[in-house]
Amino acid sequence: MAVILDGNSLTLSEFIEVVRYKEKVTLSGEAQIKITNSQKIVEEIVDTEKVVYGVTTGFGKLANVSISKSEVSRLQENLLKSHACGVGAFFAEEITRGIILLRINALAKGFSGIRLSTLERLIFYLNENILPLIPEKGSLGASGDLAPLAHMGLSLIGIGKVSYQGNICEVKEVLKKYNLEPLTLFAKEGLSLINGTQVMTSVGALTTYDAIKLAKIADIAGSLTMEALYGIREAMDERVHLVRGHEGQINTAKNIRSLTNNSTYLTSQGNLRVQDAYSLRCMPQVHGACKDALNFIKTKVEIEMNAATDNPLIFDHDNIISGGNFHGEPMALIFDYLKIAISELANISERRLERLVNPSLNEGLPAFLVKNSGLNSGFMITQYSAAALVSENKVLSHPASVDSIPSSANQEDHVSMGTIAARGARDILFNTENVIAMEILASCQAIDLREKKTLGLGTQVAYDIIRNKIAFISEDIVMSPIIDKMRQLVIEGSLLNSVELKVGKLL
DSSP states (O other): OOEEEOSSOOOHHHHHHHHTTOOOEEEOHHHHHHHHHHHHHHHHHHHHTOOOTTTTBOSGGGGGSBOOGGGHHHHHHHHHHHHOOOEEEEOOHHHHHHHHHHHHHHHTTSOSOOOHHHHHHHHHHHHTTOEEOOEEEOOOSSSSSHHHHHHHHHGGGTOSEEEETTEEEEHHHHHHHTTOOOOOOOTTHHHHHHSSSHHHHHHHHHHHHHHHHHHHHHHHHHHHHHHHTTOBGGGGOHHHHHTTOOHHHHHHHHHHHHHTTTOSSOBOTTTSOSOOOHHHHTHHHHHHHHHHHHHHHHHHHHHHHTOOOOSSEEEETTEEEOOOTTOOHHHHHHHHHHHHHHHHHHHHHHHHHHHHHOTTTSTTOOGGGOSSBTTBOTTHHHHHHHHHHHHHHHHHTSOSTTOOOOBTTTTBOOOOOHHHHHHHHHHHHHHHHHHHHHHHHHHHHHHHHSOOOOOOHHHHHHHHHHHHHSOOOOSOOOOHHHHHHHHHHHHHSHHHHHHHHHHOOOO
16 A cells, blocks of 8 residues: 655554655645645746745855746756766665655745655655666755755656666666656756655665664674673573663663573672673663664654745745755764764673683683684684774764854855765774674574573574574684574564564564
């Protein structure tokens, strides 16, 4: 069943259904009426030659240059051509689908003046998976994601390449297959296509969704490590966490208790030691803080997914207002926050990995988790790789939003760099997925090196799934493909879903 877009109610889960699982979209009837009414106002502006930014004027510093009625269409075409200055690799398919979806949803609010037929062509591209090739780099994140969105817009007027049915084609060739002609843009339509935060929001929304799932996987990883190191169960006691009161912390401790329920690997205070190291004992406090951050970020992302980010905004005939909703600062700040939250999941995971491989810290396990250490190096360099990724995350976590470079002859004198923040968060997510995958591999290896005991209800499920795909490592092998296979298990969903079937939904 298609997702109905009205500009106001798109959720993160619906966003994922469309961009990742290719659910179709359609406009609500109310949205179609609003779009049509707004476009009629633009027609009247052009007919009366009223001075309105971006409709009958130039752009940015050129806002004082008047454009004649006969040139308004060419103005919009020139806007897309001149602004298509992106460089670098192209965005992944699901990010591009997200960009198109979010731009459709923003325009569906009816404050932009675009024609319904133009918006329907964009919907057609999304539903048929005709995806413009959009370079990743080149957005300042204010005046919207101008450069990347211009590349999207060019495809509507028949310029540029698209990804279609597994091939890279000229967009005109694809349109011919459907007996369609490129569009000729009307007044304001080029501006309506590129004036917004949909690139940073698409990247950030996908990253947020995946990070929320990864935080639950981190609880599984940490629980396996806790068992492998004979961790102390009392640190997860509900009373400890209720007296502090943070939801994420309370939920994480509950997850760990559920995952390790009935485990005979866990110990009690004073059995082997009085306290665990922080990377074990403080998992609820650290993972929980990350989860609280992610939940906050999700609320802000869903607001932006349903935001009007155009300029000017058309409210009615007498109220066409130039503002700054295109400015990416609300997203830039939270995507910098997102970078920090995901990085911390990797930071503490790498410290647990270090405890597993270090014979001075791992409660009697062989050095680097391999028999015949010396001849075999085991997981020694796995920890090196994790440390490198964690260090890279620290560099990537430097806030993009505190930087600004003036543009458009200093008319646009403060910009957000929000798209850089979002892209950085996506890179950090990839690194963190790998670090957590390495920890899981090491924890399962450690468990196999221990005297056989009973794993927890949830950790046993996770262990069984992993061992069904990845065998115990008895002597040195090439680790990279094993790590990649483990990362795929982390991100594909089956591991988390199977564990939740056993212990209930993780929080």
